[in-house]
Amino acid sequence: MLIPPDPDLELGSVSDQIIEEERALYPEATRTSDNLDVKDEPRSGRPVTDKDDTILDRIEQDRQISSYDTAKKLEI
Numbered sequence: 075m076l077i078p079p080d081p082d083l084e085l086g087s088v089s090d091q092i093i094e095e096e097r098a099l100y101p102e103a104t105r106t107s108d109n110l111d112v113k114d115e116p117r118s119g120r121p122v123t124d125k126d127d128t129i130l131d132r133i134e135q136d137r138q139i140s141s142y143d144t145a146k147k148l149e150i
Contacts, residue, residue, distance in 0.1 A: 123150050
């Protein structure tokens with residue numbers, strides 16, 4: 075239940091009060107991560123290849139080429 079803002083408060087104080095009430099209602103929404111890096115963390119699984127441009131060039135040359143043939147030709 076939202077508490078009506080105090081009419082004696084300044085506008086900034088009213089918005090601060092609303093924010094605090096929202097944080098109390100939805101605490102999970104206020105959690106922030108300390109990690110603001112946009113790069114992906116290393117993961118297990120198939121490694122990333124540095125031959126992306128070569129692969130795309132082969133696909134542009136022959137749209138019917140299979141991924142198996144491309145991997146075999148580029149030794150990836």
